[in-house]
Amino acid sequence: MTDELVLDVEAIRAQFPILARRVHGDQPLLYLDNAATSQTPQPVLDCLQDYYGRYNANIHRGLHCLADEATAAYEQSRDTVREFVNAESTREIVFTRGTTEAINLVAQSWGRSQLHPGDEILVSHMEHHSNIVPWQLLARELDLKLHVIPVDEQGVLDMQAYRQLLGERTRLVAVSHVSNALGTINPIAEMSTLAHQHDAVMMVDGAQAVPHQRVDVQALGADFYAFSGHKVYGPTGVGVLYGRAALLEDMPPWQGGGEMISTVSFDQGTTFADIPHRFEAGTPAIAEVIALDRALRWITNLHFDLIEDWEKRLLTHATERMQAIEGMRIIGNAPHKAAVISFVIEGAHAQDIGLLIDQFGVAIRTGHHCAQPLLNHYGLEATCRASFAVYNTLEEVDHFVDALERVVTMVRG
Incomplete structure (x- = not known):
């Protein structure tokens, strides 16, 4: 081709x-x-202007024409993201404010509900702070152990050390697909296979990968994969968390508010929406999500x-x-x-x-x-x-x- x-x-x-x-x-x-x-191409700028100039409305809860159009465009973007990363279902696509929020969502929801004192998390030496600090905070609070995968002088992860660090208490491996400081492309598929052999979950920071290469979360074996719109020719203020449905279904809500509920009662408490809406409390970045659709289509067409x-x-x-x-x-x-x-x-x-x-x-x-x-x-x-x-x-x-x-x-x- x-x-x-x-x-x-x-x-x-x-x-x-x-x-x-x-x-x-x-x-x-x-x-x-x-x-x-990254900078933003005219088609994405036009998309933002079109939303605000033609069908600006809140989504999901309205019955009028503008709300229907905005909701349809918002959910169409979810399907575009699903296709972009080759997720199995749109239920596995959660919209966030960016990679940082996506990682914090996993830490605060999956981490708090699944990790216990003495469990181990592996991160690499080349991680962005957003894939270090949330795990440090969680480790301090839950008495977890945080281990670091070293890098060599060329900026390559030490895979032998990684294999040795994996153990029976390893519950999570959190690594970047591409290093923002070095440009190193990490062997995520191999790392995922090794992590899964120890029943560990694979969290991938994909912020620096999605602008440069095709991403297939299923082929990579990623359990969670996060990226930001503004690094892939889209707008700021929007990002994506891909999570395997089986994991998301077992995760409690991270934030409470509108849209993420099924029912609310003072007498009987609150029941929550199904995934992915359970993790999208309040009014989201509607225009930005819709414009992300356009950005992903734009880069894919190249x-x-x-x-x-x-x-x-x-x-x-x-x-x-x-x-x-x-x-x-x-x-x-x-x-x-x-x-x-x-x-x-x-x-x-x-x-x-x-x-x-x-x-x-x-x-x-x-x-x-x-x-x-x-x-x-x-x-x-x-x-x-x-x-x-x-x-x-x-x-x-x-x-x-x-x-x-x-x-x-x-x-x-």
């Missing part, structure tokens, strides 16, 4: 109004902070094989050029890697590089990337991170590296 299809990057770029912006006077915007937030090939070209070209800069150290050189480059340069502070390169119109990320344990492992407090998307070009890579070389010269005096 890919031999017959071509990824027209210029046509893709034309769908993103923000990419035509000029910053700091007359500098063209070069956006390389996609791991934090074909993930073509996306992966193009982003690999960007990554390879950027890596080769950056390695020629004196004092350059790229953090994370896993053989299986998404289009993310974290780096430090001898004699130049990450914050200084970020501020100065911005003057050339180049937007990158600096800091610890919500991955402080990982950076500490490498003896660092901060790195610079350039992260690429399908709309970036090889010319932009060259402009970025040229600007980086100028900044390094300025910093070093």
Whole structure:
């Protein structure tokens, strides 16, 4: 199929109004902070405007025309997400505010109801704080044990150590599909198989994976899989939790309110809605959920094989050029890697590089990337991170590296 299809990057770029912006006077915007937030194409922007301009209404509980239209569009998005991640049923798709809320939902609902003192949770050294802190809080409260899967100098998980950490008290393995700080693509299917051999549940943070590769939760063996809309060309404020129906059915509600109930009575108490609505208390981010549908359709139509090939070209070209800069150290050189480059340069502070390169119109990320344990492992407090998307070009890579070389010269005096 890919031999017959071509990824027209210029046509893709034309769908993103923000990419035509000029910053700091007359500098063209070069956006390389996609791991934090991707930009939004015009079809998704149009979808948001269409909702607010034509059928803005609350969902599920109204009988009028607008409510029917909004509800239908909202639930259509659930089916689009189901297809996007290859879930078995729409009952397995829960809408959240983002990956962080999705992970906290699992921790507070599944974790509180299923874990007991002495049970063990495994996380990796490369996790985002949102896949560390909820488990730390739960472990402290329930007297659980938290073990860390180490990474090597290349940024690859130590699978031998992982096998050794798995034991009869392991109840949960929580790992990222793709590291936001390193770009490492983890072997989730293999890890899931090993976890299931010990009757452990597999929780996957997929926030950095869904923009770059096709995701099949059934093939991966994920029991829970979370991602955010704003990292996959959609709006902010919306995310997804996929959970196997058998697990969700045994989980109590996390938040109480409207929509997640079946009946409420002062005399007889409250009974709760079936999954997934049990976990969607109150008025959700209706417009954002509907726009997420459009974003997922948009990226799927580009074909993930073509996306992966193009982003690999960007990554390879950027890596080769950056390695020629004196004092350059790229953090994370896993053989299986998404289009993310974290780096430090001898004699130049990450914050200084970020501020100065911005003057050339180049937007990158600096800091610890919500991955402080990982950076500490490498003896660092901060790195610079350039992260690429399908709309970036090889010319932009060259402009970025040229600007980086100028900044390094300025910093070093």
